Each structure stands twice: as C-alpha cells, then as structure tokens.
Amino acid sequence: MTVSLTTDLVELLGPAQAALFAEQLDLHTVGELIRLRPRSYVRRNGVSKSAELVEGEWVTLVATVVSAELKTMRNRPGKLLKVLLDDGTHKVEATFFNPFAIARQVRTGVRLMVAGKLTLFNGSPQLTHPDWMVMPDDTDQVELSSVGSELFSALNSLLRDAAEAHERSADASSGDDGGRNISLPTGSEMFERDMVPIYRATASLPTSTIMGAVAVALLQLPELDDALNAQQRHECGDLMSEDEAIRAIHQPRSEEEIERARTRLKFDEALALQLALAQRRYADRGRRGPSCPHVPGGLEDALRQRLPFELTGGQEQVIEEIGADLGSGEPMSRLLQGEVGSGKTLVALIAMLRMVDNGYQCALMAPTEVLAAQHLRSITTMLGDLATAGELGAADGATKVVALTGSMRTAAKKAALLDVVSGTAGIIIGTHALLSDNVTFFNLGLVVVDEQHRFGVSQRDSLRERRSDDVIPHLLVMTATPIPRTVAMTIYGDLETSMLTEMPKGRAPVQTTVVPARRTDWVARTWERLAEEIQSGRQVYVVCSRIGDEDSGSSRRAGTKGSSKAKKSSAKSSARGKPDKNGTAQGSVAEGSQEKTVSLLDLEGIVRRGPLGQFRVATLHGRMPADEKAAVMDEFVAGEIDVLVSTTVIEVGVDVANASAMLIVDADRFGVSQLHQLRGRVGRGRHRGLCLLLTAVTPQSPAWARLEAVAGSTDGYELALVDLAARREGDVLGESQSGEGVVLHYLSLLEDGDVIDAAYIVADAAVGADITLSSQPAMSGLVDAVFARHQVRYLDKA
CATH class of the missing domain: 2.40.50.140 (Nucleic acid-binding proteins)
Structure with a gap:
C-alpha cells in the first residue's frame, strides 16, 4: 500500500482503530496523525x-x-x-x-x-x-492488563504488517529504499527507546496505541517532500527538514532534538495557515470591482458638512484608505478594527454614501436584530432628510435606508424587498435575512459586515455573489472586538486591515471597579451609586449572563414605571428570597451566596425590590419577540426607561449617550474582551462612564486577576492579549464560531508573532507567484497535511 499524508486512517489502521482515532482525537488522515503533538516525554528510568x-x-x-x-x-x-x-x-x-x-x-x-x-x-x-x-523487559513476550494486552497485540500486529509492507516495497524497487535507514521495531522495542513520547490519551485509546499507530505511519510513509528549500530553511532560523522534524518529534534522541523539531513544526502550522489565507487574499486580484471615486457635492459631502464635530485623525486616515480601495477598480476586502466607541459606524456610512453617489447599493449585515435596529436608528438619525428619498421634505439627491430582518411582518418585508430590487433603497440594513434567496439587489456594490466573528466567510461571500455580471462588490468587515495582531493575521489574514485606536475628542475613559460580593457594604454602595446616576438624570444597565432556566423560551419583560407601552407587556418577577433591610433579596447575588449564576428573571426581582425599584425598570434578552425588543430599545433611547436589566444582547452596537453606568453581575463568567465590549456601552456621551464588576470569586483566583486587568486598563488591544492568554487558542481560531476549529498543536498565537510574520512573508511570495501552488506541490500538501480537508473548510467559513 502506498501511504501519503492524505491517506485515510482506515487504510492504514483498519476500520475499528480508525474509528477510535476519529471519535476520540478527531484524527482522520495520516497527515493529521503524524502531526499530533506528544504532550510530554518520559525517560526509561524516570520522569x-x-x-x-x-x-x-x-x-x-x-x-x-x-x-x-x-x-x-x-x-x-x-x-x-x-x-x-x-x-x-x-x-x-x-x-x-x-x-x-x-x-x-x-x-x-x-x-x-x-x-x-x-x-x-x-x-x-x-x-x-x-x-x-x-513496561516491557528485554523480551518481546510481555504480559499487560486484559485491555492492554489486546492493544499491545494489535500494536505488534500493526508493526508486523508495516514491516511486511516495507519489505514488499523494497523488493519491488530492487532493495532501493532511497537512502533512508528504516528501522522496524517490535512493540517492546518502541518502549526501550531512551525517550518515550506520551500522548493525550483516553480510556479507550491509550498512549501505547497512539504510539503504535504513529510508528506504523512513519514506517510506511516515504520521505516527505519539504515545503521549504534549503535557503528558506536557513533564512527562517536554520530549521530542520520537515521529514526530520516529524520523525524526531515522535522518536527523539535528545531534548535538544525535540525542541528543534517543535520549532520546525510550529513554523509549518503558521505557514499552512498563511498559505490558505494568502490564496483567499489573492483570489480577487485582477478581478473587476465597482470603481467609485469621490463625487463632489454628493451625499458623502453633504453628511460631512452636517456633522456637529470634527472627525478624528484616525477616522480621516481610514476613510482615505477605504476610498483608495473603492476607486481602484478591484474589489476591496478590508477589515476595520476599532476600539469601542471609536466611530467605526460613521466611517462605514461615509463609505456607503460614496457608493450611493456612484449609483450602487450597500448592504450592512448585523448578527442580531437588536444591533440591526441600532444601526438603522443611528444611520437614519445621522442622515436626517438625506435618508428620506420619496418623502416630502427629502433633501436633493437623498437615498432611502430600509431594514430587512427575519421577524418583520409580511407587508413590511414585501415593501422592503420591493425597495431593494427596484434600487429605491441605497442602504439596506439587515440580519441573516439578507442571505435569503428572495432578496434581489438592483445594483449591489458594497457589503459591510458588522461583528464578522458572528458570521462565516461563506455567508459574507454569498452576498458578494448576488450580482449577475462579473463585478465583485467591495467588502468591509467591521469588528469592535479588539484582536491582537497575530490573531488578526491568522483569522483575517485574507483581508487588508485598518485600525481605529483614537477616541472621539472629549470622551473620558470609563471608570471600572471590581466589587467583591462578600463585602455587603460594597454591594449596598453599588446599588446606591447606580441610584445616584439615575437621580442625576441619567440611565443605567444591569447585565447578567443568562436568562433563566424557568424562562422556557418565552419573553419576560418587566413593566416600566411611567411608560404605558411597557406596562402593556409587563411580567411578574420570579426572584427568590425576601428583601432584607437594604431591599436586596436574601440569598441572592448581592451576598454572593448562590452556587450558580443569577438569571435575568431573578435579577429583575432583585432590582425591583432594591434601591432601584423606585425607577422605571425594563428587561431585554435575546428570546423576546423582535417587536418587543425594538420597543424596549426605543423607550430606552428616548429616556423612558431608567434601568435596563439585560443579557449580553446589548454587548455591541447599542449607543445611548445618556447611559452612564453599568453593573455586570457575575462578572467572572464573562471573557475579558466581552467585559470590555459591555463596558463600552456607557460613557458615550458627555457624562463620565462608570462600570461595576460584581463577583463572588476570591481575590486570590485567576478570575479575579482577569477582572482587575479589565479595571486597570481601557486599552482593548492590551486586554485582548490577556483574554488570549486565558483561553484555548482553538477557540480563538473559531471552534465556537464555526463549529470546526483549527487545531494548533505547536503554534502559539500569543508567543509566536515572529514565526507568524516569517510565515506570512514566505506564503505571500509563494501564492503571489502561483495562487494555486500547482508548481509547489509540497506547500499545497502542507496545507492538507496540517489542517486536512474538513479543517481547510473552516478557513472557507470563518
């Protein structure tokens, strides 16, 4: 049998063993198997x-x-x-x-x-x-456990079959083994090496079986073609050859050899990622995109003249970068990163107006209806009569802005679809509903995707493919989630990057404090502090991590004092316990004595019976019907709600200038970057922002240290590094976002920036010379070997 990196493990190990490796370790091919990293090594005589x-x-x-x-x-x-x-x-x-x-x-x-x-x-x-x-002694006949003996026999059988296959191969080639000195160990000899690799095993797949499968693969695998030539290996740090590294990582002779092998395999993972992303980056090169220069006197100029403030230097620079792309004649693919509140939406709106000035439509896709509604509200507010085409009093040259979401009533949806297909609407704001087959654009020229990590690449690209001609719409991806540079290079490496780090003038940083739930005096003062903000004419958020198990998917919305619309959809609170002298439910989050996190439904009752109960209170969560969510947000924006008790549905995009304070309950249950995002909802107007992080964890815990990091810094990129250090990098690369995570065994996004930089240079040069890599099959094979077919699909998704 001829074995290659793409050989299915069924062919190598048989269906029963292959099924174990697929189920227990998610390994399917020889390439994946031999790149599995040993978790540690033991010497024969010690640890x-x-x-x-x-x-x-x-x-x-x-x-x-x-x-x-x-x-x-x-x-x-x-x-x-x-x-x-x-x-x-x-x-x-x-x-x-x-x-x-x-x-x-x-x-x-x-x-x-x-x-x-x-x-x-x-x-x-x-x-x-x-x-x-x-462990075996000097003989091959070794008694193991009842389970171990069967596995060990299977291991010896695999090794014996590999030896016979190798002998047949050698006979067929007249004994020429290509100059390689191949040893064919028995099962016991594998454990007689000075250093034995230990793998992350399971009860049904012990390290001995993994070791045997790797040995079988290495015995039958011919010498690997190297993706790097000798000069490239030298320039990238005198790397080992790929074949040497693969064999040394599993059958090392010294710790120094292990480190050299890890260094090479680390580079391979970085290179494979960068090759796949470079292919996406170069895919649109030479293709035709809408050519949209600045139109003097158009909507773009009209908006800029109306702005009551000056754009920051960072906004002007990014607008210039985007403008150059829009006028280039090639399709733009650009990522716009920005600190919370740095003005990304305004930059995107100016880009969309330039497209409308040139006769094109723009689609802005948001991950949630709350965020889509917020974009519609803020964009129509900024444009005023520039967004009222077809209405009395519309400005000259005005366009129309419409929304398109899945929960819209039939009549409204039909009207919006008609505006889209006829070209009446220049800007279309929506959710995943924009991907529906019944949405037909008149002349789509720009796709803006907000919070890209909530979507997949295939989703954003499906919008770009809606045109019937060969023109590819421009793409602008926005994210308010700060991304470390190395992560951006591995997740968004197919996009050019623009960054907004400068905050609008006059905006003060949000003051953040960690509140220990065990300190009842601190907790009492927390509620008093929120009440003081409301008494000063401002509004507050109270945020928690979950809706409540008893919710069963139905909407729960508290009535709001003084708001007739909210009273119509009011609901009783279900908080447990009786209020104490401070008005706080005993046994609640206020005392930090609950074992599980506090739900929104319980928290609503706590708020209503505490010092904030005298104010207008409402709740907001993702399971509420869209019209109820929209009604609550409209009332909050209008100042008709004082306290909004919410889940993370308000994490991004919500912009209420009068909201000055936020309490995050069970703050330790949130990620660092997520806390930074939530905190960005306050302090967006002329009032200084306040964020209080309530937690029951102890000051000695890692979770407390993360909360202190949030309290001690307002730099989202600095906090993103803290977040990355606390998370599995597979999650960062998208398992939770796409369902198929890219597994990195050797590369660290936190520590290996120099490796990623070097790999980027090599990959960009290789793909720039040959986008298909057909003239460099070893590089193409490296992508398949490192990520395999099902994981390369991830790069096409997320």
Whole structure:
C-alpha cells in the first residue's frame, strides 16, 4: 500500500482503530496523525523534566514498583491495591480498585507506566486508579492488563504488517529504499527507546496505541517532500527538514532534538495557515470591482458638512484608505478594527454614501436584530432628510435606508424587498435575512459586515455573489472586538486591515471597579451609586449572563414605571428570597451566596425590590419577540426607561449617550474582551462612564486577576492579549464560531508573532507567484497535511 499524508486512517489502521482515532482525537488522515503533538516525554528510568508533578495536573511517569499491597476495602465489598512507585526523583502512591488484572502482574522491581490526575495527601503525591501499562523487559513476550494486552497485540500486529509492507516495497524497487535507514521495531522495542513520547490519551485509546499507530505511519510513509528549500530553511532560523522534524518529534534522541523539531513544526502550522489565507487574499486580484471615486457635492459631502464635530485623525486616515480601495477598480476586502466607541459606524456610512453617489447599493449585515435596529436608528438619525428619498421634505439627491430582518411582518418585508430590487433603497440594513434567496439587489456594490466573528466567510461571500455580471462588490468587515495582531493575521489574514485606536475628542475613559460580593457594604454602595446616576438624570444597565432556566423560551419583560407601552407587556418577577433591610433579596447575588449564576428573571426581582425599584425598570434578552425588543430599545433611547436589566444582547452596537453606568453581575463568567465590549456601552456621551464588576470569586483566583486587568486598563488591544492568554487558542481560531476549529498543536498565537510574520512573508511570495501552488506541490500538501480537508473548510467559513 502506498501511504501519503492524505491517506485515510482506515487504510492504514483498519476500520475499528480508525474509528477510535476519529471519535476520540478527531484524527482522520495520516497527515493529521503524524502531526499530533506528544504532550510530554518520559525517560526509561524516570520522569522527564517537562512532566514535573503538580497537584491537579494529569501526569504520566515511568517508575519502578517499590511495594505492592492488596487490601480489603473497609466501607464496601472488594479489594484495592496500594502500589508505591519510585521514578528516581519522586515517590508516588497509586491506588487501584478491584485490581484483579494488575495485581497478578505487579511485583517489586517491575516498571510501570502510569497516567492520571495527581493529588496530594499530607504533602505526598497520589494517583487514584490511574491508567497503567507494564513496561516491557528485554523480551518481546510481555504480559499487560486484559485491555492492554489486546492493544499491545494489535500494536505488534500493526508493526508486523508495516514491516511486511516495507519489505514488499523494497523488493519491488530492487532493495532501493532511497537512502533512508528504516528501522522496524517490535512493540517492546518502541518502549526501550531512551525517550518515550506520551500522548493525550483516553480510556479507550491509550498512549501505547497512539504510539503504535504513529510508528506504523512513519514506517510506511516515504520521505516527505519539504515545503521549504534549503535557503528558506536557513533564512527562517536554520530549521530542520520537515521529514526530520516529524520523525524526531515522535522518536527523539535528545531534548535538544525535540525542541528543534517543535520549532520546525510550529513554523509549518503558521505557514499552512498563511498559505490558505494568502490564496483567499489573492483570489480577487485582477478581478473587476465597482470603481467609485469621490463625487463632489454628493451625499458623502453633504453628511460631512452636517456633522456637529470634527472627525478624528484616525477616522480621516481610514476613510482615505477605504476610498483608495473603492476607486481602484478591484474589489476591496478590508477589515476595520476599532476600539469601542471609536466611530467605526460613521466611517462605514461615509463609505456607503460614496457608493450611493456612484449609483450602487450597500448592504450592512448585523448578527442580531437588536444591533440591526441600532444601526438603522443611528444611520437614519445621522442622515436626517438625506435618508428620506420619496418623502416630502427629502433633501436633493437623498437615498432611502430600509431594514430587512427575519421577524418583520409580511407587508413590511414585501415593501422592503420591493425597495431593494427596484434600487429605491441605497442602504439596506439587515440580519441573516439578507442571505435569503428572495432578496434581489438592483445594483449591489458594497457589503459591510458588522461583528464578522458572528458570521462565516461563506455567508459574507454569498452576498458578494448576488450580482449577475462579473463585478465583485467591495467588502468591509467591521469588528469592535479588539484582536491582537497575530490573531488578526491568522483569522483575517485574507483581508487588508485598518485600525481605529483614537477616541472621539472629549470622551473620558470609563471608570471600572471590581466589587467583591462578600463585602455587603460594597454591594449596598453599588446599588446606591447606580441610584445616584439615575437621580442625576441619567440611565443605567444591569447585565447578567443568562436568562433563566424557568424562562422556557418565552419573553419576560418587566413593566416600566411611567411608560404605558411597557406596562402593556409587563411580567411578574420570579426572584427568590425576601428583601432584607437594604431591599436586596436574601440569598441572592448581592451576598454572593448562590452556587450558580443569577438569571435575568431573578435579577429583575432583585432590582425591583432594591434601591432601584423606585425607577422605571425594563428587561431585554435575546428570546423576546423582535417587536418587543425594538420597543424596549426605543423607550430606552428616548429616556423612558431608567434601568435596563439585560443579557449580553446589548454587548455591541447599542449607543445611548445618556447611559452612564453599568453593573455586570457575575462578572467572572464573562471573557475579558466581552467585559470590555459591555463596558463600552456607557460613557458615550458627555457624562463620565462608570462600570461595576460584581463577583463572588476570591481575590486570590485567576478570575479575579482577569477582572482587575479589565479595571486597570481601557486599552482593548492590551486586554485582548490577556483574554488570549486565558483561553484555548482553538477557540480563538473559531471552534465556537464555526463549529470546526483549527487545531494548533505547536503554534502559539500569543508567543509566536515572529514565526507568524516569517510565515506570512514566505506564503505571500509563494501564492503571489502561483495562487494555486500547482508548481509547489509540497506547500499545497502542507496545507492538507496540517489542517486536512474538513479543517481547510473552516478557513472557507470563518
């Protein structure tokens, strides 16, 4: 059998083993398997330096049995085996329950490989019922556990089949093995190496089986063609060859060799990402986009003349960058990053008006109806009579701005669709409803996607494909979520980037304070402080992390004092407990005594019975009908609601200048960047903003440190690095966003910026010379090997 990087594991291992690797490790091809990173290494006579014993961590060690004592359990039937292990550095006690298989094999002097979660008892390290395997002695006939022996036999069978396949291949080529010295170890010989790799195993897929599968793959895999030539390897840091690195990472001879192999494989992951993104980046080069120069005296100029403030220097620079793209004749693909409140929407509106001045339509797609409604409100407010085409009193040359969302009533939706297809509407603002097949644009020229991480690439591109000619609409992607440069290069590497870091003049930073829930005096003062803001004529948000299990999908909206519209849809609160002397529900979040987070429905009751109960209170969450959500936001914008109790539905885009304070309940349940986004909803007007982070975690916890980081900085990009350090990078790359995360075994987006930079240069040059990489098959194969087919599709989605 000829094995390549794209060979399915079914062909290599058989259907039963391949199914295990697919189910347990999400590995499907030889390329994925051989790039699986060993989590640690053990020496034959001890634990490696990288596997020091730390309480709570999963450890794997090879040690000698000092003693083994079989005991009867006191409190229940059965026996347990106490084994004292010594690896030369540590002494660890391992306990096995109902240990009939292991008890027959373990005796003083036997070497065991054990793996499990480490605990400490009176300062002594303990393992409770760890995974185990008897290490082979000098013979091939080794007794293992009932499970282990079957796996070990299967391992030897795989190795034997690989050896026979190699011999047949060698015979067919007259004994010429291409100059490679291929050793064909037996199962026991694999464990006789000085350094043995340990993989992230599961109960049904132990490290020995993974090790055997990797060995089989390496035995049958011919020498890998290198994606880099000798000069490139030298220029990128004297890298090992790809073939050497793959083999060394699984069968190392020294720790130095492991580090060199990791360095090369780290570069491979960066290069594979950058190659795939460069192909997307170059895909539109040479294609025709709408050519839209500045039109003197048009809507763009009319809006700028009406603005009651000066644009920041950063806004002017970004407008110039976007303008150059719009007039180039090629389709623009640009990411606009901006700090919370830096004025991205205004920049996007000026770009859209330039398109309208040139006779084109623009589509602005938002991830939620609340955000779409906010965009409609703010854009029509900024434009005034410039957005009232067809109405009495419309300005000369005015356009029409329409909304298109899934919850619109039939008559309104039909009217909007007619304005879109006829070209009456120059700016169309909507949600995923814009992707519907029944939406036909008259002359679409620009697609603006807000909060791109909520969409996939395929969704934004489906809008660009709505034209019947060969003109590709421009694309402007906006995000208010600060993205570290290295992350932007790996998620949005197919887009040119513009950044807004300068805040509008006169806007003061939001003051942020962490409030410990155990300090009842602090909590009481928190509610008083919010009341003081309202008494001064301002409005506040109270935010929590969930709606409430008892909600069952129905909308719950509290009546608002003094608002007849809100009273019609009022609902009773369901908060638990009775109010105490401070008006706060006992056993509630105010005292930090609940084990689980406080729901919005409970929080509504707490607010109503506390110091804020005298004010007009309403709730907002994502399960409410769209018309109710819109009504609540309209009332809040109009100042008819004092306290808005909400989930994170208000995280982005909501812009109420009179809202000056926010309380975030169970703040430790939110990510750092998410807290920064939420905080950006206040202090958007002339009043200084206040954000209070209420938490029940202790000051010694990592969660508290993250909250202190938010309180200590208003720099979103600095906080994004803190966020990245606290999260799995696979999540950052999009598993939670697209359902198919890109798995990075070696590359760190936080620490390897220089590697990503070097890979970008190599990839850009390679794809610039040949976008298909057909003349460089090793580079094309690297993308398939690192990410495989199902993961490359991720790059086409998110």
